[in-house]
Amino acid sequence: MGTWTPTAAGLVPAGLTQSAARGGIGESVRRPDGALKVTGAFAYSSDLWHRDMLWGRILRSPHAHARILAVDVSAALALPGVHAVLTHDDLPAAQKTYGLELADTPVLADGVVRHHGEPVALVAADHPETARRAAELIRVDYRELPVVTDEASATAPGAVVLHPDRDDRHAYRAPHPNVLHRQPIVRGDVAAAARRADVVVTGDYEFGMQDQAFLGPESGLAVPAADGGVDLYVATQWLHSDLRQIAPVLGLPEEKVRMTLAGVGGAFGGREDLSMQIHACLLALRTGRPVKIVYSREESFLGHAHRHPARLHYEHGATRDGRLTHVRCRIVLDGGAYASSTAAVVGNAASLGIGPYRVEDVEIEAIGLYTNNPPCGAMRGFGAVQACFAYEAQMDRLAAGLGMDPVELRRINAMRQGDLMPTGQRVDSPAPVAELLRRVRDMPLPPPLDTEDPDIRDLPGGLANTSHGEGIVRGIGYAVGIKNVGFSEGFDDYSTARVRLEVVDGEPVAMVHTAMAEVGQGGVTVHAQIARTELGVEQVTVHPADTQVGSAGSTSASRQTYMTGGAVKNTCGAVRERVFAAGRRRFGGDRPAWGGAGLRLDGGKVVTADGEVLATLAEVLEGEEPIDLELEFRHRPTEPFDPVTGQGFGHVQYSFAAHRAVVDVDVELGLVKVVELACAQDVGRALNPLSVVGQIQGGTVQGLGIALMEEIRVDPATARVLNPSFTDYLVPTVLDAPAVPVDLLELADPHAPYGLRGVGEAPTLSSTPAVLAAVRQATGKALTRVPVRPEHIVD
Amino acid sequence: MMRVGFTVNGVRRTADGVWEGESLLYVLRERMGLPGSKNACEQGECGSCTVRLDGVPVCACLIAAGQAQDREVRTVEGLAEGGEPASVQRAFLDAGAVQCGFCTPGLLVAADELLERDTAPSDADIREALSGNLCRCTGYEKIMDAVRLAAARRREAV
Numbered sequence: 001m002g003t004w005t006p007t008a009a010g011l012v013p014a015g016l017t018q019s020a021a022r023g024g025i026g027e028s029v030r031r032p033d034g035a036l037k038v039t040g041a042f043a044y045s046s047d048l049w050h051r052d053m054l055w056g057r058i059l060r061s062p063h064a065h066a067r068i069l070a071v072d073v074s075a076a077l078a079l080p081g082v083h084a085v086l087t088h089d090d091l092p093a094a095q096k097t098y099g100l101e102l103a104d105t106p107v108l109a110d111g112v113v114r115h116h117g118e119p120v121a122l123v124a125a126d127h128p129e130t131a132r133r134a135a136e137l138i139r140v141d142y143r144e145l146p147v148v149t150d151e152a153s154a155t156a157p158g159a160v161v162l163h164p165d166r167d168d169r170h171a172y173r174a175p176h177p178n179v180l181h182r183q184p185i186v187r188g189d190v191a192a193a194a195r196r197a198d199v200v201v202t203g204d205y206e207f208g209m210q211d212q213a214f215l216g217p218e219s220g221l222a223v224p225a226a227d228g229g230v231d232l233y234v235a236t237q238w239l240h241s242d243l244r245q246i247a248p249v250l251g252l253p254e255e256k257v258r259m260t261l262a263g264v265g266g267a268f269g270g271r272e273d274l275s276m277q278i279h280a281c282l283l284a285l286r287t288g289r290p291v292k293i294v295y296s297r298e299e300s301f302l303g304h305a306h307r308h309p310a311r312l313h314y315e316h317g318a319t320r321d322g323r324l325t326h327v328r329c330r331i332v333l334d335g336g337a338y339a340s341s342t343a344a345v346v347g348n349a350a351s352l353g354i355g356p357y358r359v360e361d362v363e364i365e366a367i368g369l370y371t372n373n374p375p376c377g378a379m380r381g382f383g384a385v386q387a388c389f390a391y392e393a394q395m396d397r398l399a400a401g402l403g404m405d406p407v408e409l410r411r412i413n414a415m416r417q418g419d420l421m422p423t424g425q426r427v428d429s430p431a432p433v434a435e436l437l438r439r440v441r442d443m444p445l446p447p448p449l450d451t452e453d454p455d456i457r458d459l460p461g462g463l464a465n466t467s468h469g470e471g472i473v474r475g476i477g478y479a480v481g482i483k484n485v486g487f488s489e490g491f492d493d494y495s496t497a498r499v500r501l502e503v504v505d506g507e508p509v510a511m512v513h514t515a516m517a518e519v520g521q522g523g524v525t526v527h528a529q530i531a532r533t534e535l536g537v538e539q540v541t542v543h544p545a546d547t548q549v550g551s552a553g554s555t556s557a558s559r560q561t562y563m564t565g566g567a568v569k570n571t572c573g574a575v576r577e578r579v580f581a582a583g584r585r586r587f588g589g590d591r592p593a594w595g596g597a598g599l600r601l602d603g604g605k606v607v608t609a610d611g612e613v614l615a616t617l618a619e620v621l622e623g624e625e626p627i628d629l630e631l632e633f634r635h636r637p638t639e640p641f642d643p644v645t646g647q648g649f650g651h652v653q654y655s656f657a658a659h660r661a662v663v664d665v666d667v668e669l670g671l672v673k674v675v676e677l678a679c680a681q682d683v684g685r686a687l688n689p690l691s692v693v694g695q696i697q698g699g700t701v702q703g704l705g706i707a708l709m710e711e712i713r714v715d716p717a718t719a720r721v722l723n724p725s726f727t728d729y730l731v732p733t734v735l736d737a738p739a740v741p742v743d744l745l746e747l748a749d750p751h752a753p754y755g756l757r758g759v760g761e762a763p764t765l766s767s768t769p770a771v772l773a774a775v776r777q778a779t780g781k782a783l784t785r786v787p788v789r790p791e792h793i794v795d
Numbered sequence: 796m797m798r799v800g801f802t803v804n805g806v807r808r809t810a811d812g813v814w815e816g817e818s819l820l821y822v823l824r825e826r827m828g829l830p831g832s833k834n835a836c837e838q839g840e841c842g843s844c845t846v847r848l849d850g851v852p853v854c855a856c857l858i859a860a861g862q863a864q865d866r867e868v869r870t871v872e873g874l875a876e877g878g879e880p881a882s883v884q885r886a887f888l889d890a891g892a893v894q895c896g897f898c899t900p901g902l903l904v905a906a907d908e909l910l911e912r913d914t915a916p917s918d919a920d921i922r923e924a925l926s927g928n929l930c931r932c933t934g935y936e937k938i939m940d941a942v943r944l945a946a947a948r949r950r951e952a953v
Contacts, residue, residue: 030888037896038884038903040831040871047830129814215835215843215897215931265835265897266931297836457919520895520932690891694937698894701934726840726929735926737935 024533028690045235045262046219050290056283057131059121061113064372064719066142075137081130083287086122093251102168102339115337116720117302124283147372147719154178162370180368181343183350185422185646188361193326197317199401205390206785208711210307216265219294222280229256230281235264237271239515240551261545267519269378270304301724305340305377308333310386316394322412327354331366340377342368348383355391356433356482357413362422372719381764388481392769424647430747436658439680439743446676460671471668477773480658481765484651485758486559490640494632496550497567502626508617513543516552516564522691523560527568534572536601558758566753567633578627583620657681657762659770665778670790680743684757696763697740703767705732801863804873819863820844820855831871831900842928845901846870852908871900883907886945894932902928906942
């Protein structure tokens with residue numbers, strides 16, 4: 001296998017990953033950080049340590065909405081071992097709020113708390129237990145205020161307005177100040193089209209609040225520097241976005257806040273918003289000591305934005321032969337107390353709201369609310385997940401109304417390349433929706449349940465010993481979805497890559513330096529593969545990600561292989577041209593072939609189009625300065641959706657996946673065992689097939705989680721979170737996870753580097769509705785809400 | 796405050812100034828420089844901190860440091876022998892079972908213990924043995940592949 005790299009004793013900084021693997025794009029090259037990760041030597045953000053380090057702790061609000069009448073920190077400050085206690089009054093700069101899209105989130109509560117768990121005060125102490133006790137000693141006098149928790153209460157006459165002085169860019173067209181953003185999309189004439197429908201089905205659906213539940217807790221280490229600045233080592237998804245929000249609140253110029261990516265224990269959108277970054281820096285700058293903050297799991301549940309819960313209303317019509325006449329839908333997303341990325345989630349839910357189907361006449365409305373519920377923002381699938389659950393349930397309902405096979409109904413209406421989205425955008429790359437459905441249906445089915453002598457571990461309920469095969473019904477369901485790739489709606493989405501090529505001890509060596517957050521997805525593997533392919537060298541080092549290089553944009557929206565991979569490819573191309581120029585200077589006078597077209601780098605040599613070797617890289621670069629370039633890369637521009645009609649070229653790329661779910665349901669107890677979740681996905685080009693399949697399987701099981709078990713429960717009366725722990729918030733275990741066979745389709749997108757298509761999110765969409773369809777088939781229940789609980793099946 | 800001493804990966808270690816409420820996990824990570832065992836929930840639900848205590852897999856977050864006094868602890872840092880990776884570590888890399896890797900140390904310790912007592916586990920056996928270890932990235936398929944691969948290689952090596 002040849003992939004083992006001996007590790008140095010002790011910790012190696014995350015990302016310092018000299019790659020031992022060989023191979024360029026298209027190979028299942030092993031992760032360069034894998035050896036560190038299996039030996040326990042990989043330094044995650046919660047593993048960092050510094051001499052004289054203090055532990056930070058955040059005091060959070062127990063109330064979802066309250067006025068802060070007084071804060072008394074004297075008892076906390078008097079506790080031995082406590083070095084600092086900070087409140088809103090201690091913030092050093094005029095800027096006291098931050099936010100991904102709108103700076104509406106207080107660093108520390110300013111006289112009012114708007115959600116359960118909002119940060120109120122900070123402590124730094126010499127032991128985490130001392131810090132915890134000190135936080136308990138801070139006396140906060142609250143006067144509780146009424147809460148708004150859904151559309152009805154948030155827009156009722158006299159409703160409490162969460163942000164009364166809004167002047168953000170969405171405020172002017174919000175129908176109510178508690179509506180953060182509204183995006184309509186209107187195309188064709190729905191009223192006329194509805195009159196042509198032979199069958200019309202409507203449905204109301206509800207999607208619970210899902211948590212990213214990454215395993216590595218929010219954490220990091222802030223080290224005060226001699227120049228008055230701070231060095232921050234943190235797990236995040238976008239270093240430069242963090243920096244833009246952190247520096248103004250600290251009152252520091254950005255160059256005095258130096259950020260380095262620490263090891264990231266998963267993300268899934270949950271690290272897009274800031275968590276402990278500013279708090280650790282404030283404590284470090286106040287105490288003059290390094291400060292580490294590590295969230296507990298409870299704090300993690302309270303301290304990051306979740307997936308938006310949603311209520312969705314749909315109307316679908318079709319003619320007798322199964323052609324969709326029209327779709328109407330209204331999607332209400334609960335953004336909670338602060339903006340986070342709600343506006344962009346609304347744009348996604350609206351623009352992807354009817355799924356990968358050709359429909360000429362469409363009326364869509366999506367809104368995002370401000371409420372006193374926990375803030376919601378980015379999670380894998382980003383608005384498209386909620387819609388997919390509902391429109392796929394509708395397609396099954398419509399098929400039943402027509403007496404038609406559900407897959408056949410989807411095939412008849414499946415979008416193809418050249419079709420128009422509801423936004424009027426023409427889909428200008430392959431859209432193999434029908435092909436993916438065909439493939440997933442043609443995959444072999446798992447064997448039927450052995451009812452004679454089953455291993456009870458294979459049954460719903462498992463070792464709880466609730467059934468020995470009696471009362472078990474099998475169901476099969478299908479779903480397909482569409483997700484955008486990259487940042488949309490006119491956002492200037494770019495990434496930066498620095499590539500250095502030099503000769504060391506006679507060997508050409510490349511170094512790739514980006515600010516891309518490696519969160520587990522394998523970007524570091526792919527960057528090295530791209531550099532090997534583009535530069536024809538074996539030895540490639542991936543530099544740790546930091547803010548000493550330009551922004552890579554976010555590790556989200558399935559965009560990093562496209563964007564930062566594209567940036568690495570782009571910079572490597574420029575480096576290659578420099579090599580050729582150096583060769584021409586050195587050897588061109590003697591060898592006219594140096595002036596020819598089609599030169600390439602292969603196996604450490606400069607080679608002509610005909611395969612003639614002109615020189616080794618060592619010969620060209622010997623004695624030269626290293627070639628060291630840093631360049632930005634952009635995808636083609638998008639445009640905002642029209643505020644009234646929703647029309648516009650809003651998304652740069654689409655990605656598609658389809659699932660078939662096979663489930664066994666104990667119909668007497670309401671227990672579900674997912675037997676298999678087969679997936680077919682078009683990935684354009686699989687740069688690393690092993691990693692691509694891993695992404696699809698992981699996304700698929702996250703979709704299973706929201707289908708059957710995962711939900712943050714919020715008390716509707718108090719807006720308090722009821723289950724902030726892994727005891728009560730159920731993440732699928734290996735006992736819950738089915739076999740996930742994957743069929744990859746590779747139809748190149750002509751606009752994308754190598755023709756690739758972003759992979760990470762699409763499988764999280766169709767997984768959930770496929771499971772629901774299978775459970776509906778087994779039970780005959782309508783099941784309009786996820787997660788499905790036993791009492792929904794046995795009512 | 797107290798002194799705690801036990802054997803970790805074959806080496807006798809002591810820590811001074813340990814507060815009575817500290818877990819074995821905290822002492823390993825913060826006082827002994829062994830952060831390989833992970834801290835994902837600290838309530839015994841996720842298995843990221845799985846270590847062997849006198850051979851038995853436990854959640855180190857649920858063991859008071861004092862309970863480990865004079866006992867044998869084995870962590871992920873002790874799986875490799877003589878600088879060579881254990882077969883289970885190699886299998887996790889080859890099968891693509893590592894993404895973010897935060898669950899990996901606990902899973903490796905649990906899988907190693909399974910393979911020690913069962914050279915040919917069925918899929919249901921593997922799932923049962925790993926059911927206390929959460930993974931959020933992989934969907935578990937490649938973890939299953941890795942344990943099957945490690946078991947097959949161990950059998951071949953015998």
